[in-house]
Amino acid sequence: MPKIAIIGAGISGLTLAYRLKQYLAEVQIEILESEKTVGGKISSQKDQGFIYEAGPNGFLDSNPSTFNLSKELGLTSRFIGANESSSKNRFLFLGGKLRLLPSSPFKLLSSDVLNWKSKLALFLERFQSKKNSEADESIYAFAQRRVGTEIADKLVDPFVAGIYAGDAKHISFQSGFPRLASMEKDYGSITKGLAAARKARAIENPGGRASGRLWSFNSGLTELTDALAEKCGKQNISQFQANKITHNKSNHLWTIQSSDGESKDFDIAILTCPAFAQATMLKDLDSTLAETLDSIPYNNIAVIVMGFRSGDVPTSLEGFGYLTPSSENRSILGVQWCSSIFKGRAPEGAVLLRAMCGGASRPELLDLDDDTLARIVYRELQSSMKVQAPPFFVKVIRWKKAIPQYILNHQEKISKIDASLLKHPGLYLSGNAFRGVALNDCVENAEKLAVQVSRWWNRDRQNND
Numbered sequence: 001m002p003k004i005a006i007i008g009a010g011i012s013g014l015t016l017a018y019r020l021k022q023y024l025a026e027v028q029i030e031i032l033e034s035e036k037t038v039g040g041k042i043s044s045q046k047d048q049g050f051i052y053e054a055g056p057n058g059f060l061d062s063n064p065s066t067f068n069l070s071k072e073l074g075l076t077s078r079f080i081g082a083n084e085s086s087s088k089n090r091f092l093f094l095g096g097k098l099r100l101l102p103s104s105p106f107k108l109l110s111s112d113v114l115n116w117k118s119k120l121a122l123f124l125e126r127f128q129s130k131k132n133s134e135a136d137e138s139i140y141a142f143a144q145r146r147v148g149t150e151i152a153d154k155l156v157d158p159f160v161a162g163i164y165a166g167d168a169k170h171i172s173f174q175s176g177f178p179r180l181a182s183m184e185k186d187y188g189s190i191t192k193g194l195a196a197a198r199k200a201r202a203i204e205n206p207g208g209r210a211s212g213r214l215w216s217f218n219s220g221l222t223e224l225t226d227a228l229a230e231k232c233g234k235q236n237i238s239q240f241q242a243n244k245i246t247h248n249k250s251n252h253l254w255t256i257q258s259s260d261g262e263s264k265d266f267d268i269a270i271l272t273c274p275a276f277a278q279a280t281m282l283k284d285l286d287s288t289l290a291e292t293l294d295s296i297p298y299n300n301i302a303v304i305v306m307g308f309r310s311g312d313v314p315t316s317l318e319g320f321g322y323l324t325p326s327s328e329n330r331s332i333l334g335v336q337w338c339s340s341i342f343k344g345r346a347p348e349g350a351v352l353l354r355a356m357c358g359g360a361s362r363p364e365l366l367d368l369d370d371d372t373l374a375r376i377v378y379r380e381l382q383s384s385m386k387v388q389a390p391p392f393f394v395k396v397i398r399w400k401k402a403i404p405q406y407i408l409n410h411q412e413k414i415s416k417i418d419a420s421l422l423k424h425p426g427l428y429l430s431g432n433a434f435r436g437v438a439l440n441d442c443v444e445n446a447e448k449l450a451v452q453v454s455r456w457w458n459r460d461r462q463n464n465d
Helices: 011-023 065-072 084-088 105-110 116-123 139-147 149-164 178-187 190-204 222-232 275-282 287-294 363-367 370-385 410-421 439-464
Strands: 003-007 028-033 044-047 050-053 079-081 090-094 097-100 214-217 237-239 242-248 253-258 263-266 268-271 298-309 321-323 334-336 350-358 393-404 427-429
Touching: 003 011, 003 253, 003 263, 011 028, 011 222, 011 439, 028 263, 044 393, 050 298, 050 350, 065 214, 065 222, 065 439, 090 149, 097 370, 105 116, 116 139, 116 149, 139 149, 149 321, 149 334, 178 190, 242 275, 253 268, 268 275, 268 439, 275 287, 287 410, 298 363, 298 370, 334 370, 350 363, 350 370, 370 393, 410 427, 427 439
Parallel strands: 003 028, 003 268, 028 237, 090 321, 268 427
Antiparallel strands: 044 050, 079 214, 090 097, 242 253, 253 263, 298 350, 298 393, 321 334, 334 350
């Protein structure tokens, strides 16, 4: 009967525990979490009739991992899909005004976002030769190489900021966007790769609903983590500030120590907390592993949630929101129109907006106090959306070391980490610092790790003993 510790009660740790309980008979799992609540950065809040997310806002069904997990947990009746307009209408704040991003090749021809040379470059992308070198390159360099500087600046730069709050000139294309990297490698072109992917989906699901829709739940994403915690057994989740992990080779047990001196022994130790926290816990066990983990950088993010009276926001909110290219030198990365994306997010007669600040482009904004930060966001909304009166509802959420940055040669770090873990059977690492930052990535990777851990216990571990 294995006794397993999972350090971290975010989506990775909870999903992992849920799957391990299915795969290993009579397993004893204890989830150790430093905070009083579960969910990690998934945090849905209700206040004054608003429902807002402090962290992730939803998950796409183009990767079905979270969607399928939610159905399995019995949450189907709680699903809420994004409004159709939010998928079609996405904007850039460019040249002092909101500009609709073209959603099809035909609309691209009449769009004023790009000049004719860039439009031509997009159409000719399928005829470009693929990169011969295996060397890593940034997502900005990749876009510049295949479709030119204007597209890299106006489209790719804000897209990367929207996902990582990072700098497209430093984020690794291979690690940050592995599916796109594979498309160029396999098909010689992103255009050809996307077409092949659409064709494959049509064959797998003939006549089915198109994927790519954003989903959440009636009361927000916390419904998912709460359901997982319930399935795992809340009695198996302990508030525990782990700060050191050691291994006793004579009995194969892992000892996890807390900051107040308490210790617990387990057959298997799995860390799903942020990489910098993992580094602290493992520095005495394996200094090389800890140094590699600590070398994964993180960005700081501020989320500013604002509620306005509908009449004070004259701009049409039929859409998802907007992003701002860093070349515009604005104070916010972008704004999500939350009450337009999901119904029920704002009370009658009000709208809910969510702005992102900080990241790689403006880290100094996190040093400002809440009132100053809120005033900056309000001025930005006056400029971009012609907002005519201050918000009557404001929340400022700060995330220190919020999003891991897959900078150039990130894959080399992952290879070093994997090699180090081979020296420590029974120790596993997971979370969003390694192979994908999105909610779907965390769920998918946790499910894969559950299979790996189960196989090791049932086969390899017994042989080693």
